Amino acid sequence: MPPFVEMRDIVKIYPNGVVANRGVHFSVEKGEIHALVGENGAGKTTLMKILYGMEHPTAGQIFLEGRPVRIQNPHQAIDLGIGMVHQNFMLIPSFTIAQNIVLGQEPRRGRFIDFEAAARLTTELSQTYGLQVDPQARVEATPVGMRQRVEILKTLYRGANLLILDEPTAVLTPQETADLFRAVRRLVAEGKTVIFITHKLVEVKQIADRVTVMRHGEVTGEALRTADVSEADIAQLMVGRKVLFRIEKPPQQRGPAVAQVRDLSYISETGRPLLREVSFNVYAGEILGIAGVEGNGQTELAEVLSGLKPPTTGQALVNGRPVLGKGPRQVRQAGVAHIPEDRLTNGVALDASIADNLVVDRYFRPPFTRRGVMYPRLIRRHARDLMHRFDIRAASEESPVKSLSGGNMQKVIVAREFSSEPALLIAAQPTRGIDIGAAEFVRQQLVQKRNEGKAVLLISADLAEVMSLADRIAVMFKGRIVGIFQNGPDITEEELGLYMLGLKQQSPDEIETLQ
Template identity: 50%
Template sequence: MTVVLEVRGITKKYPGVVANDGIDLDLREGEIHCLLGENGAGKSTLMNIIYGLSSPDSGEIRLKGKPINLRSPKDAIELGIGMVHQHFMLIPVFTVTENIMLGAEEVRGMVLDRRKVSARVRELSKEYGLDVDPDARVEDLPVGAQQRVEIIKALYRNCQVLILDEPTAVLTPQETDELLVVLKGLIKKGVSVLFITHKLREVLEVADRITVMRGGRVVASAKPEESDEHSLAALMVGRDVTLTVEKTEAKPKDEVLVVKDLSVEGRHAGMDEVRSVSFSVRAGEILGIAGVQGNGQTELIEAITGLRRPGRGSVSLLGKDITAATSRALIEQGISHVPEDRHRHGLVLSYSIADNMVLCTYDKAPFATRGVMQDDAIAENARKAVKDFDVRTPGITTPASALSGGNQQKVIIARELGRPLKLLVVNQPTRGVDVGSIERIHKELVAVRDRGAAVLLVSAELDEILALSDRIAVMYRGQIVSTVAAGQVTRAQLGAWMAGSRAQSEGSTVEVTA
């Protein structure tokens, strides 16, 4: 099989860290080569070098046997190399069509031919099952839809080498299955794919070859037919990893969060994204909300956490009405929130790790005394959190923007779990996080439950919902169509309900208690 892309001896250093240390890797024509590794292992750095976003300190890149010099992504695109990034490279105020045609503009005379590009976007959306409105503004789209725009953008450019950096991190299981089918179709046409993912099941399903990185180096190569999830996880982390969640039976007590008849308007006036939703979460239990991206989960959580005002209904915490409370007031009342969009709502990217760790408590002892911030206490807090949650960073003064996505998530988790809380709201807590960190985050969420707090979990990962939840609510088109005890439903049933089968067959909510 012909080698399409080669990297030889690629080394890249940043202050205090060697991101890539003499990396050798090749990609063959018409194959899917999966790259595995922990957060901070150097995978994204290597892909950014191949795509021209960064220059190596040493080493060589060859395309079809010839050395290439990539000064920018434009060079890579012209050579047939495309990339879907873990963090979106989209302009929020532009439409989907404008983002996709940016850098590859179609013109009719002296005017941009948006209509032609829009038609092509619709064709790609239909062909690959990627539901995207070409005329929508990117800033109005949920996270999952923005990721689909990135995928279409790469497909639009007809690249022959496609780099996917955690492309399924924001997709539901059904959407992921559809994407994997797309990838198999692409390689049959001669496209070669470099696929970065933390999801071991995906690797075993689609990979032709597997390379494992750890600490900036290639530490192992594996064949999918000779591997399993446990062996790959151990290679990634360098130790045995528990892939199942260990927890005792829940002992729920009084209701902590009560949501009654809540409706929340979307970004378009007069259209409710959440419609008459009612549920409760008790102390000492985890309620998981499952649903396909875009069925109202984002708006529901934003209304509960003070980021969006509901149109109707009420939200109460321990019997106190908090429907109109601000996010700051909710923090003061003991609500912690791990948001879906960590860049927009979870971090101040220009701030250091230390400062991000105290965003909710910077004005309280020991981090402030009579209105003056105490740098030593803030630094000590950050050092402890970085160690406890294994945040891979050169130091606590490193800006959050310099961390990998998984390490950014660990900073948020460490902050939100590091203070007394009555209710923990977590939206996609392990998105883009490696298997070792997922193990730790899951243990922490169970520990929060066992300490007597209420936990509201939203996740597109059905395995995560099934493993962590004591009760499961399924959202479809802005409504909760079923609530069941976790042990009374299968993965297949949940997937079907998420697609609307229960709502269509029964037409009403079904409540099953443990």
């Protein structure tokens, strides 16, 4: 019997010359859970977008149950029973869940949308597959886990037999991930086939029957049975060399408190309290990790502390100097550095050169500017120096930052922020979307800063990262710190997950003692 889906010799070259797929062969059997793994930029999302008709292959063929098919657009993919759940959800925030599920194929009564039927169909589907949603709730008011279920239901409503899930666990807590896995198993039990894109290797072993590994646009491990391979094997196929999973971290030498944050609250323009009376210290020589499901105030915490947003109330001292409500430049002068979460918007100026990006926080000071005159030669030399120290790979220091890969772009930011000799370093999602090699480098740099006696505030949605780097871990839920822990072998993902979901909470006294 031919495979359910077979993609043969797929080549994809983008108009800008980037080769995303180089003769990829990929096949999936009916009724299996097939993991597709690879680093960012390995070409796995491109391959799946080709299958879903969002990209067109430069060469190659696709077969469904042995029949050759041409998939020109998502519409045709949907007609063929292929559904995709994207990493960034494809939902309309102001619409209800039921409206989102039927969007594009609304049940009608005459010329009008039959809203009752939409709600009924949503409930039916939700019960059949055990995916709990509230049909009448507006998407903008629902948590991430439910949005994901909406996305899955959307594909099922459209009659999908093959579901492509693009990094579905990236935004979930451990508990939500467990729920998702249960739902995925149920889908398979109901006769569906699932392709599961991920780069978390633990999950591959947990959920998938077989795994295909990609690196640099090629398949390096084809349809391996997950029972037959170890995580280390898969990692080696992904990266092309052995990977260190543990970061070497010498015992902590904790110094005095560098940053003291007290009762910090922030209310958004729309009146939603996003930070509620957050208090903590960051000590010299420690990494304080902030864990939490995204959207629970972590972004705002970093933005308020770094001067990008004015706080509503509260105070924060860095080395005894108040920093809240000051502009970013004053905050930086007080000794704060910030690796922002949104690299492309707040981290770099895309069209500017690497050299310019490396001096944006210091160009106005000597030696770069003396008596109002800038010295470009020094700026370029400074850039070459940092590029060498931080291993930034680019044609020259004059190349625009937008020509760099995500990993190298992040290294530009890291080089600038680390070389400003900060007392407090705020790192928000510092390894998101960059390849394993660059991520390893960034993590090592963070640990090194800590070893040098600096204070590091690490905000990350990657729980494993927080647990492997932080000396203490604070968990945020709905804008509050709901728990704070000394990191150690007795701290488990499951335990932290309960706090991340708001199911457990320390008493204010407990929190205060560990502040």
